Amino acid sequence: MNDTTSSPSALAGITIVDLTSVVFGPYASLILADYGATVIKVEPLQGDSTRYTGPAYQEGLSAVFLGSNRNKKSIAIDIKTPEGLEVLKRLLQEADVFMHSIRPQKLTKLGLDPATLTRHNPKLIYAALLGYGSNGAYSGMPAYDDIIQGLSGIPDLIRQQTGAVRYMPIIAADKTCGLMAAHAILAALFQRERDGRGQLIEIPMFESMVSYVLVEHFYGRHLADKDLDAGYVRVLSEWRRPYQTTDGHICMMPYTDEHWKRFFTESGHDKLAQDGRFHSISARTQNINQLYELTGSIVKRHSTAHWLQFCHEQEIPAARVNTLNELEQDPHLQSAGFFSELTDQGHRYRYTNNPIHLSNSQVPLKMPPRLGEHTREILDRLGYGPEQIDHLCEQHIVGSDRPDQTT
Structure with a gap:
């Protein structure tokens, strides 16, 4: 089911089925797509909510979605229907990685729990991107970036420095945890190369973000025999500013x-x-x-x-000090070719490139997918015939951006 190109890529031949949404999971799968993995973004028929967040030329390709979904494919499925769930399960039989951000209780009811899926595909890397670890007191509770920032102490850090209790003005928890999810999946893939086995990975936002915050801010708490405060004083100084x-x-x-x-x-x-x-x-x-x-x-x-x-x-x-709007004119970023433009349906789109350079891996920049853009293509590769695909579309079990094609 993987694309092959004349240019090699680090993750060529790896198929990732991505059932995550918003930014946490999609940023993780973006990193893997930038390394050459085939990322199949599984969306509900209405699409990922970020498709409609921010300015857009075309509905469904809004700014926030553009930022974390390049180089992917999209299939739209109603997995609450038996036929839609069967499509997803057939996808997962051949996948290398399954990523999801759904509460585990719901997945068990659908037969998408780790035990069931790995029984059919023992080499599957099952990556659960959760708000909280499954063994903790908060397991199963909803989690968003603001919630995790607050729980992990970030507003308190800002209070100590500025006197104001605020969130960081970036989606810090989602993106930081997305980075952790990407490297955890890469580690599991590397281990599978050696022992041939898949495994379950949990990437909990809360624990991951606390780990990130406390690298320097655990500070005096490292000294267990002393009752010292957390917080790296240099970084917390009210005078630490441009x-x-x-x-x-x-x-x-x-x-x-x-x-x-x-x-x-x-x-x-x-x-x-x-x-x-x-x-x-x-x-x-x-x-x-x-x-x-x-x-x-x-x-x-x-x-x-x-x-x-x-x-x-x-x-x-x-x-x-660069302003956000000045970054595109930064001499280093310009000379390094950090930004790229693509033209799609008469519209110009501007993107950041993968900041990581691998000398033996090239992955061309591709537009983020339209909702269901690759539904027919993927169903065809799974063995569904044209009439079956038409039936699934007509019954609103799957959604396709290109209803007249079965490529």
Whole structure:
């Protein structure tokens, strides 16, 4: 059921049946599609809700959907019907990976539980993308990005730094956990190459996001015999922000002892270069608010261009602050070919490319699929005849974007 192209790809020959929606699962399968896997996005007849979120040229291809569904195929099925469920099960008999974000209780009633599916396909990687681990107290409860951000402590981090209890202005939990899901699936595929067996994987959002947050913020809690607070103080400093200049802002990061010594000395502040509060990383961490506040008072006396040149000469990491709309004009992203455009039905679409480069793997950029765009193609490959496919479409068991084709 897999496409073959003249260009090799890392995951060529891998078929992923993706029954996830919104961003968590689709971002994970996007990563796998970008590596060359054939990702079959299984959608209800009305489609993934993100198809209708944001601006669009054409209904069903809205902005949020475009962001996480390139390089995939779409089949629309009503799996609540016996015939629709049979289509999905036939798909899964030949799949390498099954991804879902449905509560396990519902899947068991449909015969889509791990035990049933792996009995028919022992090599299947069964990836359950859940809100909470199945063994925990919250198992089965609904979870969305805002909920998981709150539970994992992110609004509290922002409160400690800014005084305001807020979510991060990105879909942080969905995307972070999507990354974790992708690498978990890759690890399971790698293990299968060695032992030939599939396995069940659980990727719980809550536990995954807490793990992400606590990499640096578990901090003093690592020392179990001491009752110290969580929270990495440097990152939580209210003064950790882009530094204001006379005409804008700059991101500047003196980090080593030598960086700070050069910054103070070459900017005309020899006394601060000798100040014991700032001599070592340990001392700077203890006095981080004073350090960042003093640095800000120095930086605001000159222009952004001045400090960029200064930092270049002193070999101190620094960069200007891009607005979101300026990213497409960033010289590095332009020269690296980070953005691409496709034309579809007379409309121009702009995308980000896969940021990862594999020297022996090339995957051309393809438009996200229309709802049910590949329904007939996939049913044909599963052995359904033209009359059977027409029947399934007429009975609204499956949906097809191209009702006149059976390719």
